[in-house]
Amino acid sequence: MSTVLVTGGLGYIGSHIVIELGLAGMDVVILDNLANSAIDVFYRLKSMARKDIEFYQGDVRDSKILNVVLSEQSVSSVIHCAGLKAVGESSLKPVEYYQNNVAGSLVLIDAMREAGIQNLVFSSSATVYGIDAPVPYVETLPTGGTSNPYGTSKWMVEQILKDAANAAPKLSIASLRYFNPIGAHPSGLIGEDPQGIPNNLLPYIAQVAVGKRAELSVFGDDYPTADGTCERDYLHVVDLARGHVKALDWVKNNTGAEAFNLGTGKATSVLEIIQAFEEASGVKIPYSIAPRRPGDLPAFWADATKAEKLLGWNAELGLEEMMADTWRWQSQNPNGYRSNAKEAQPDSSVA
């Protein structure tokens, strides 16, 4: 029983986790409904993997498909990435967000209970600290006070998981609070492929760099930060994925529910990101200063000491790698997975 189920395993973060699990010698089964991903991701993962990968197309809210997966595969642990993640959209479609993120998690833990699976790693977010938390964010701070249904859904699931672990002493759950994951796999085969206009900074910059968008709008330069633009804790998605392998070790050897920040502990401004991207890519990014984006916080970053102490994890890759890998992915796949998918070949030195 050593197979890991990754829900949402064809998404941006899930696909990088699948690669790292394979490198750590684990078999993987993916459940994904393709709501925000493409089947080509699976073909690419298969071509890169050293271990077996199975894929089931299905919805995490569907207990029937979950029961099929858990009875056909020898699953011992679950990494739960499936969910909806667009903050702005969550205010327009709150019911869909609570259904996918909260109800989906409930159906999953119920199916795990029936199958006798005790180990769970959950994709949470730094957003659970709410809008008034002091920086750096540390796990001992109170959570809640979130400002949108997306953030509230992550907060709710964390509470549900804590209660579930209190009621079932064998359960072991790690909620990983991601800061700002960016970058792509160094092979250039796997990366972030947002549908429509990107909401997040790095995908937008990358699309400006390949000429798909004319210029970047920098949302506000009058924040109380060193250069006036917002600061975030950007971390490489491969570091983040490695954090899941460490968290899996932790859940296998502990019980109860714990939350862990996964961030670098460093804050970087929007203007610093533009400069770092230009240096890594050699491409000039035209930008103009636009009004603040409603809901943005001036600056937040992680205190990642707990993950270092308990998981033995810290971020190893710097801004340079984050930018170079984003650029490699975007320049080799200007239209994401919709272009040249079948011709893609793995780079065997990194996969």
Ligand code: NAD
């Ligand atoms: P993503 O959209 O790329 O991946 C999510 C995957 O889940 C997609 O492949 C999608 O098709 C699938 N999915 C969605 N709803 C599903 C459902 N009901 N059943 C089955 N599959 C479903 O997003 P991501 O960036 O890879 O994020 C993964 C997880 O991490 C999400 O839970 C997200 O909320 C969380 N997270 C992401 C970030 C970030 O910056 N990307 C930050 C904090 C937390």
Ligand code: UD1
């Ligand atoms: C956003 C979400 C957060 C989520 C995270 C990762 C909001 C308010 N928060 O975080 O809950 O966990 O994405 O998915 O949406 N920026 C620009 N121009 C752009 C895009 C962004 O200047 O075109 C700036 C933003 O103002 C921000 C920084 O870049 O200061 C990072 O933005 P983004 O990548 O969207 O991440 P967050 O806002 O931190």
